[in-house]
Amino acid sequence: MSQFNSQLLRRDLLTTMGAAVAGLTLVNQAVSDDKTPGTQVVDRGSSIRITALKTYWVGPVVYVKIETNAGISGWGDLKGVDPRPAKVLAESLFELLDGENPTRVEYLWQKIFRAHRNIRSGAFMVHTLAAIDNALWDITGKLWGVPVYRLLGGPTRDRIRVYHTPKAQKVPPHGIYEHSGTPVDIERMVNAIKAAREKVGPDGTVMFDAHSAVPPATLIQLAAAIKPYDVLFIEEPAVPGNIEVFKRLKQQISIPLAAGERDRTIWGVIPYLQEGCLDILQPDCCHTGGISSMRKIATLCEAYQVPIAPHCTATFLGIAASLHVVSAIPLFLIHEFYPTNHGFNAKGPTRMAFEYDKDFYIGMPPGPGLGVEVDEAFLAEESKKPQTYKWPGAKLKDGSIADY
Numbered sequence: 001m002s003q004f005n006s007q008l009l010r011r012d013l014l015t016t017m018g019a020a021v022a023g024l025t026l027v028n029q030a031v032s033d034d035k036t037p038g039t040q041v042v043d044r045g046s047s048i049r050i051t052a053l054k055t056y057w058v059g060p061v062v063y064v065k066i067e068t069n070a071g072i073s074g075w076g077d078l079k080g081v082d083p084r085p086a087k088v089l090a091e092s093l094f095e096l097l098d099g100e101n102p103t104r105v106e107y108l109w110q111k112i113f114r115a116h117r118n119i120r121s122g123a124f125m126v127h128t129l130a131a132i133d134n135a136l137w138d139i140t141g142k143l144w145g146v147p148v149y150r151l152l153g154g155p156t157r158d159r160i161r162v163y164h165t166p167k168a169q170k171v172p173p174h175g176i177y178e179h180s181g182t183p184v185d186i187e188r189m190v191n192a193i194k195a196a197r198e199k200v201g202p203d204g205t206v207m208f209d210a211h212s213a214v215p216p217a218t219l220i221q222l223a224a225a226i227k228p229y230d231v232l233f234i235e236e237p238a239v240p241g242n243i244e245v246f247k248r249l250k251q252q253i254s255i256p257l258a259a260g261e262r263d264r265t266i267w268g269v270i271p272y273l274q275e276g277c278l279d280i281l282q283p284d285c286c287h288t289g290g291i292s293s294m295r296k297i298a299t300l301c302e303a304y305q306v307p308i309a310p311h312c313t314a315t316f317l318g319i320a321a322s323l324h325v326v327s328a329i330p331l332f333l334i335h336e337f338y339p340t341n342h343g344f345n346a347k348g349p350t351r352m353a354f355e356y357d358k359d360f361y362i363g364m365p366p367g368p369g370l371g372v373e374v375d376e377a378f379l380a381e382e383s384k385k386p387q388t389y390k391w392p393g394a395k396l397k398d399g400s401i402a403d404y
Helices: 003-032 083-097 105-113 123-144 183-200 216-225 243-252 265-275 290-303 316-327 376-384
Strands: 050-058 061-068 074-078 160-163 168-171 205-209 257-259
Touching (some): 050 083, 050 376, 074 316, 083 105, 083 123, 105 123, 105 290, 160 316, 168 183, 183 205, 183 216, 243 265, 265 290
Antiparallel strands (some): 061 074
16 A cells, blocks of 8 residues: 555545544533433433331242332232242342332343242242232333233233133143053043033033143154144143153144143243144233243244243133233233132232123223232221142052142
8 A cells, every 4th residue: 555545545534534533522512411312211210219118928829019110019919839938038039129129120021020030030039020010010000001912012912712611612731640541541631621612612612621641652652633623722631841852742733732841941941842833822911030031932922923821720800910911912812811710819808800791701801000909908897817738749550649
């Protein structure tokens, strides 16, 4: 390069650097003068802070209440694990929430989930985090005076398909089965599915819940026998843990397969999607880390063209949280719904307004927040009574331990 060209290059470089410095000076001046759009945004929730966390253990559920200095409280329900240590864990996690802005929902989710490297994905941590996350969304919706689904992008549908109803029934396995089925076993399940089809009619919906209690070999035999009854999906076809089992079942069963209630967060469900072994994902909002986590799972499923059909055996708090998510996502099939108990939603402490339309769909969940009324006085009195918990479990005929 000639000396002349070198001088031109250095001159151009200096000119460019000078312009950049001048531009940076103008930007800094604008920021300092509060002239940028970002500085004009007023966060009405910026002064709100978390001040307390209360828990009420009633039956199999721990009810979690988060209080703020603004007089706005949020609620979540903690279920699906032993409530004794779960209650203590929720109270311990208040250490990470005290003084924080509750509207920073994602930040607080990450703060809790990543707080302890050895328990970040465990059931107790994720179930407890779900109750806290849902309570934070409840606070945020109440602060802004809108249903949570409005904060998630607004409604993507006008109504929500649910079961159980006169037009949608899910059939249980009616037993714990040995490692290979008998004709009696197969006939029992086939007759139950046939009866459900006759009940809902040809335009109704029938699902079968294998509940991880029907061994793969038996399930393959059963699937061939129930084809005439047009089952929407077979739920929990295998025990989670080994993706190869699900792949083997998918190769041999033509009926759609669904699972996910025992798989937690996006990291728990991604193998099903990558391997293409499930047609429907069934996250449980109370099991998978709350609204924040379930929304991410739904987005993953959207990328793989897999709809979700949420598992939900919660109080109205968990029911509402899950319904808010499905109100705001594109790929949704049907929602488990137990508003009149069925052994899951205890009567008394929580209430949510809903009604069925002529097709037995329900409307969007109400607001603001989750749209659930909580009778705290009732919970306070009930929690004073002795609470018990009995570990579940099942055995086969020979006395060995079974899945259920």
